[in-house]
Amino acid sequence: MLELRKDLFADERDDTLNVVGKSVQRQDMPGHVTARTRFFDDHAFDGLLHLKVVRSPHPHARIRSIDVSAAARAPGVKRVLRAADVPVNKNTLLSLINFGKDDEPALAVDKVCYVGEPVVAVIAESEAAALAARNLVRIEYEPLTPVFDVEEALKPGAPVVNPTYPNNYFEYHERFDHQKLRFGDVEAAFARADIVIEHRYQMSPIEHAPTETNGSIAAPEHNDRYVVHTCAQGLFFSLGTTAKIVNLESNRLHFIGGTVGGGFGGKVDSLTEPLAVLGAMLTGRPVRFVLDREEEMLYGSPRGAERIYIKDGLMRDGRIVARYVRSYFDAGAYTRLSSYAAIKCTAHIPGPYWIPNVASDIHVAYTNRCPSTAMRGFGITAVDFALEVQMDRLAEAAGLDPMEFRILNAYRDGDVKPHRRVAKNTALIECVQVAAEKANWPLSDQARRQSSLVGGGTGARAEIPATVLDQRGQIGRPESRGAPATGTLPAGAMRIPLTKEPVMEGTRDGRAAPVQVPRYAPAPAPGPAGPPPAAAASRPAAPPASSAPPFYPPAPSPAPVAPPPVAPPAAPPTQHGAMRFSSVFGTRRR
Amino acid sequence: MAKLPVQLRLNGADRATFVDPAEPLLTTLRRGLGDFAPKYGCGQGTCGVCTVLVDGEPQLACLTLAVACDGRHVETASGLADGPDMHPLQTAFMAHFAAQCGFCTPGMLTAARALLAHNPHPTREEVVEAISGNICRCTGYEPIILAILAAAAAPGARRA
């Protein structure tokens, strides 16, 4: 049911390639249809042992005692693992890129923070023996009050979910309880808007539900290493995580995977590899740790829930003049990838539209549920739902057709986005036009004439506006959440140097490029440190000349509301180009 | 507990192994006999990736007692091709790009094979019914349905 429209953007593309662009059969298809494709579990090992974990039945409880004696004596049991057996029993998934503090144990130490948290692992000769022995582990708990609602969790006095983050939020930049986006002056624009519309949206968690559950098999290799067959979505990610937790040099781990029975983000977390390797180390035998379906459904870490509030200022002619988004990612009990999702979400706001005043506050809150992780559409899916339902409401309020309303507000080449970078290579308008045509949804001639190539990057669309700043939401100071604005960043100000051009090595035959290859501008010459001149950086090249003037005139520039410019606050220390997030995202503790 | 002997025909070949008394056929096929075509997806009978034929009828290997298959003929997706020659279902799945991750594919093929054995010219609704116990999380099912319909129209589709 796919149709290729080659006529659009034809002058940006040649269609002379030999095999790129052709519907060649997949390399893996013969293996799939003959059942010869080997997934991680399709490997035979002599003396294979099976690992099953005992999980917490409580959302929040202190562990009073653990008695594994009966399980250890049970038939077929080779080893029972407890928290003390894990060499480095605290990790955070993004510690490998220095993002956030270690906050999650492989096996719970003195308290459990969600239903399903692993507490004890049983390794036995067969799955049946491991399951039978699992029933013999006795754990005494003292239940604690749980918190399940993100906004309840952020109130002072809420139960502390994750001791590493005692205020129940991820800490951004060692300063704030959320990630900010500030572009222009949304409050002033709301005051000027003809219509202000605010709504609340909620996405429940979503499970990846791949048909292959998470799992791995770890086995001692002949050369004092361990081979690991895994379904990890990031092979070196998982290798690095495992090496850290079991405290082995990374070259003593040999990870094999690459053929995975569906992932959708649910196989990024290394849920099984560390304990499987530890089991192999401690038993000297191959150890298989595979989640069963119920574990996968309930404890295999979902796409986290998000609660999103959107407030928009709309003019009667259909132009959106301000958008403010406040949202809450439900991280569950530990951080995993939620902290990064909020950053990605921040860069995505306000969606594929040009709006002169935009602000957002994205929070990551800890609750007593299974930690959430990445999923297809990471950081975007829920906010796109909220934004696009909101857009439907706005179109209705403006009395405009939803398609026409999208085209009117669409971003175009050359527009400055609220994260202060210029939009390039845009094509939203064309997608709307083509979908409308195919769906027999009539558009006005004016809407049909619009183009992503024309009308962007002009006037206010090319400017970084004067921006109101605040210090709301300081870590440990909930009373600061309602604090007044602290000043205004002058128009055009930038604090983060532009990223260098992509780094590519190995292109030694620069002369004999075979076919069309990516076009790379030369890397900029190293300049002095510090913010580049704003105007030069923020003003894009003029859009391509066009015979047809844009139908929609550029929105009027916002009235100058800024007080006399004050000196911008000092930019936070940054280490550009270095592989360290710690200056931005908090100190990593190991 | 003592292991029990089980003899069965697996894809036409006589095989024998020893099993735990309550062992599911899936474990026996994969760990005992080395046929990795049927997969573990749930152990609950809710996903279909372990679908096999027992005496020609589709069953879920995860819910079938291995000892109950003593003396019976078990067929998996490993036995679908005739040596190097692919079954029309296999070539149709390839032509329709009816697999992505490939994990559900052996079970889908087996379910489709059971359908075509009884009903060589199924309607779309009958195809949908035949794969209704098989979860696919990648394809949205449409290419699988089209592939099975195409295979039914191909010569040799009822080949066992």
Next chain:
Amino acid sequence: MLDVRTCGSLAEAAGLLSADRQAHLIGGGTLVMRAVNEGRLTEGTLVRVTDPAFRQMNLGGPRIELGAGVTMAMVLARGELAFLHPAARSIGGPAVRTMASLGGNLFAGPPYGDFTVALLALDAQVVLQAGYGGGRAVALEDFLAARARGGQGLVAAIQFARPQSPGDFRFRKISRVRPKGIAVMTLAAHLPRAGGRIAQARIAYGAMAPTPIRARGVERALEGKPLDAVSLQAAAQAALEGCRPATDAIASEWYRREVLPVHLARLLAGDGR
């Protein structure tokens, strides 16, 4: 560890089951093997029955008797049981139907047990065999009421009268997933008519209580009435009598109560939706 005992006769199996509280009959395996795989059943004995009587179907007379080991696929293979095909086809996919037995379906917890809903609307009787003694027949409704207590003996067979007119029997499983989905609710109705009026209606629900139940209020409302707008209205008003639906992953109690009268009305009206 679990052991398996294979019994050549129903009496032997019944004897094992009554003598050992840790013995569990395994039919098609769809309930028992799942418990084994998930580690909820790790000790005791699984009792298999290979007695041909267990899978026997007596379809000749007005009274039908089906062995408890008869599978959904076996029901679907018999044209004489066409009125039960919608119910049998509502169970799982084809592979599950090859395995799932009628006897097992009587033990499926809510919202499962769709075939049992059909049997309830047929006023079925359950033939129980306790120990080595002979069988005794109990009403399915009584069997279900006592199910939670257990210990009723081995379910050997199920008996019911063939509907006089197959068109009098209607079955509808409300599911959000097509064609195979778990039930929001399941409805079955046997509406024998005499002189255009309903006589001895039997209406049964699944997923509206901890076990499949009879809708006695609806049966009363229809008794002696023609199937018209007035009686449909009365039936819908009585629809919820005796219902104790649960909130589960599929639907809330509120939703089940809210839409039961709608689906009942559509079933009784023969609305194909």
Next chain:
Amino acid sequence: MARHEGRGMASVNYPIGMNLGGDPSQALIHSNPDGKFTVALSAIDLGQGMKQVSRQIAAETLGVPVEDVYVDTADSDTGPHDMGSFASRGTHRMGNAVIAAAREARGVLLEAAAEELEVNAADLVTDGRGNIHVRGAPTRSITVKATAQAAQFKQGRTIAGRGIFLLPLSAVDAETGEMNPNTAFAHACLVADVAVDDETGEVTVLRMTSAYELGRVINPRMVEQQLVGGAWMGMSHALYETPEPYYPDPAHGPRDFNEYLMPGPGDIAPYHVTVLERPAPDGPFGGKGPGEMCANPVLPAIANAVYNAVGVRVDELPITPEKILRGIKANGGVRPQPRRGGAVTWRPRDVAVPA
């Protein structure tokens, strides 16, 4: 009147690759003595087609037939470092690394051929069918196989290449959110037609029509796979899925594929996708990556279609029959909104994918 049809739309964009950069991918390519190439990656193929996308990009860049290239994923002993298959980064990041590696290997290949043909390597071209010849003079040629044999056994050259692609890491400003996020964005617009049963709240998706802009399409059938499967998942996310049906109350979590609701093969809606190509300046041959975004527009489009059908806004996902029914009751009945456009002119399965 119990059944109401409605139509809704949504338009979205999507960033390709890890948002802040700092996510390198590496590839290694080498030839065997017959001129057949192996690409070693530690990228993951979880169904999205990493192996085949890398294979086509490698073959295109090398200038050899696609059958002469096999891609091996993923073994940490042989495949060099890669961040992993997530964030729609596979095609974009790994594709560029494969190009870099293939260009280096091609450089050696042409140098070896030049030595055999006694010409300048800069004057050589490949024909994509296994031959190397002097530009403008197809008769002065050598096969890739002969070249590889000469390189291996005569010249002592390794026809191999290594490649890395890295967008450097961006910092993020604490006070403004300023950052250098992705450079490549994909775009989409989707129209959903639904029918809503006003007595039960049940939604039937009648059809979906969409347009996607994904940069260069590397393999149309594989793009179709992603978009068709993704639309199914979007429909599933919109109407069915969650492990916490009563969130934030955590009770009643589904334990299996029966309780975890997803559309079955009998629920799928006819779907038409039009794909546009605006190549990404930094993508491999302009490719972006459709893997993640293809579910996103479906969710709001269905929500907006439900509103159009019965006048109920469901702002909480998933849009269950219960939520719709509660909305209808709260409104005192259905409030159908204006119809939009006419019937679609495409029919299911009437459009063939280009070979």
